[in-house]
Amino acid sequence: MRATTTLWQDFKRQSIQEAVIQLMCREGLGAVTMERVAQEVGIAKGTVYLHYRDKQALLEAVKDSALTPLMERLDDLFDSDLDPLRKLEAYALRYLGYFDERRDLFRILIYEREVTRVSGQRFRGDRYRHLVERTTKVIRAGIDDGVFRDVDPGKAAAMFVEANFAIMNQRLRGGGDAPLEDDARLISEIFLRGLVKRRSK
Amino acid sequence: MRATTTLWQDFKRQSIQEAVIQLMCREGLGAVTMERVAQEVGIAKGTVYLHYRDKQALLEAVKDSALTPLMERLDDLFDSDLDPLRKLEAYALRYLGYFDERRDLFRILIYEREVTRVSGQRFRGDRYRHLVERTTKVIRAGIDDGVFRDVDPGKAAAMFVEANFAIMNQRLRGGGDAPLEDDARLISEIFLRGLVKRRSK
DNA sequence: TCTTAAAATGACCGGCCGGTCAGCGACCCG
DNA sequence: CGGGTCGCTGACCGGCCGGTCATTTTAAGA
Numbered sequence: 001m002r003a004t005t006t007l008w009q010d011f012k013r014q015s016i017q018e019a020v021i022q023l024m025c026r027e028g029l030g031a032v033t034m035e036r037v038a039q040e041v042g043i044a045k046g047t048v049y050l051h052y053r054d055k056q057a058l059l060e061a062v063k064d065s066a067l068t069p070l071m072e073r074l075d076d077l078f079d080s081d082l083d084p085l086r087k088l089e090a091y092a093l094r095y096l097g098y099f100d101e102r103r104d105l106f107r108i109l110i111y112e113r114e115v116t117r118v119s120g121q122r123f124r125g126d127r128y129r130h131l132v133e134r135t136t137k138v139i140r141a142g143i144d145d146g147v148f149r150d151v152d153p154g155k156a157a158a159m160f161v162e163a164n165f166a167i168m169n170q171r172l173r174g175g176g177d178a179p180l181e182d183d184a185r186l187i188s189e190i191f192l193r194g195l196v197k198r199r200s201k
Numbered sequence: 202m203r204a205t206t207t208l209w210q211d212f213k214r215q216s217i218q219e220a221v222i223q224l225m226c227r228e229g230l231g232a233v234t235m236e237r238v239a240q241e242v243g244i245a246k247g248t249v250y251l252h253y254r255d256k257q258a259l260l261e262a263v264k265d266s267a268l269t270p271l272m273e274r275l276d277d278l279f280d281s282d283l284d285p286l287r288k289l290e291a292y293a294l295r296y297l298g299y300f301d302e303r304r305d306l307f308r309i310l311i312y313e314r315e316v317t318r319v320s321g322q323r324f325r326g327d328r329y330r331h332l333v334e335r336t337t338k339v340i341r342a343g344i345d346d347g348v349f350r351d352v353d354p355g356k357a358a359a360m361f362v363e364a365n366f367a368i369m370n371q372r373l374r375g376g377g378d379a380p381l382e383d384d385a386r387l388i389s390e391i392f393l394r395g396l397v398k399r400r401s402k
Numbered sequence: 403t404c405t406t407a408a409a410a411t412g413a414c415c416g417g418c419c420g421g422t423c424a425g426c427g428a429c430c431c432g
Numbered sequence: 433c434g435g436g437t438c439g440c441t442g443a444c445c446g447g448c449c450g451g452t453c454a455t456t457t458t459a460a461g462a
Contacts, residue, residue: 034420044441046422055420085397114315139396149398151387154375156396158367159388166363170356178353186352187360194395195340195357196286197350235450245411247452256450 013051015041017062025104029111032059066108067127070098078134084142085192088160091135092184095164096171100180106172109165132157160191214252216242218263226305230312233260267309268328271299279335285343286393289361292336293385296365297372301381307373310366333358361392 019040023032034055038045052058073094077087099106113128135157142148148156167183220241224233235256239246253259274295278288300307314329336358343349349357368384 033418035418045420046442047440049421050439142396147398148396149390151391151396152379155368155371155384155387156391158371159364159391162363162367163360166359167356170359174355183356186356189350190352190357190360190395191391192395192397194391194393195343195349195352196393197348234448236448246450247412248410250451251409 009051013061016048016051016058017065020058020062021066021104021108024111025107034058063108063112066105067112070095070105071127071130073098074131075134078138083147084138084145085147087138088135088192089184089188091160092164092167092187093181096168096180096184099168100171103172106168110169113165128161131161135161163187163191210252214262217249217252217259218266221259221263222267222305222309225312226308235259264309264313267306268313271296271306272328272331274299275332276335279339284348285339285346286348288339289336289393290385290389292361293365293368293388294382297369297381297385300369301372304373307369311370314366329362332362336362364388364392 016037019037020032023036023040034048035045037058038048041048048058052061074091077090077094080087082090099109132154136153139148139153139156139160143150143153164187167187171178171180171183217238220238221233224237224241235249236246238259239249242249249259253262275292278291278295281288283291300310333355337354340349340354340357340361344351344354365388368388372379372381372384
């Protein structure tokens, strides 16, 4: 009975989180009201507070469950023993792949970035920062190996992470008709080899 | 007298806009309240409404006066007869240069992007979109010339615009000690030539 | 100094939203 | 059937903020 109760509560919590995501995707962050969320789930506002201390805790939980799997997949990649170049290629593939399956989650990522930036506050769980830092290390390793050019690894990492975001954003808005492998390859090719055609003619 | 009055009103309007920018930089978008803005200028809330119809009009005006000069400088560049490759190089230089002089304005850009994205609504004056579109044309021209590789120009453009944003963001946060010419060159080099070292050894 | 029109003010209003809690019904047990 | 537990409810509260407008202040002209 204990287990059953917990399972059911988990289900409830998940329904609430799903409602937040749905609302955010359909009508934007401004529409995410405790009242509206409850309405979406089909429960009363007070009930939501039986599951989450307050609105911030709810949003935090949504971000967590939406982005933690991605971060784990990327951290696994960072921890692997691939060489830096392959790591960046694989990064793009995993990043796009993750959001391609669940496009609504990408909104959550946008939301996190924006709130972090607009509020101007430092967030403890700033995932974006984490991503850039780990990417920085990869690039630094590549430079030490003599594979990459000697550039500021932090800035190159910021460019790379942002480029992935930009492409995913395009996929989301532009209809995303291209296979994700193509887009991942596009990122790798441009970022690693450059836009300019090789003078191989 | 007519002229004098207008000039003085312009000054008032400018003070109000400056207050918005200051508030936004110091305490984030959430602190930008009509009351706080008036307080910052040293006038009463009602007075602000003598100059701007409502809050949205004020924010719109702030965005306009902050970003229009940049857009003009970039549009001049796009309209010039430089070849595509030089245009992209010059783009990075102008972009970074503009915000380097007035770093607080960069916050306004962040604000516009975030609001545009989070609200999910299409904005009439979406400058970001305009930038990407013009950059797309440049890249397409470069591809037609045979200088650039045959990639999706829209996606490459999104990457490029975003990369510039990322670097400016880094300059803002990381202390921005590097000369802007170096950072502009970094963007051009990576985006145009790639991160991977040429096998010229 | 008085007149008067324009400029500035800030108390006030209404709506919104996060958060609370007294109460209600469903269900179980004795 | 009586009583007690518990999940749930939604009316309500308080604070915040955008926007208004009757009133006061300013200043120019006579």
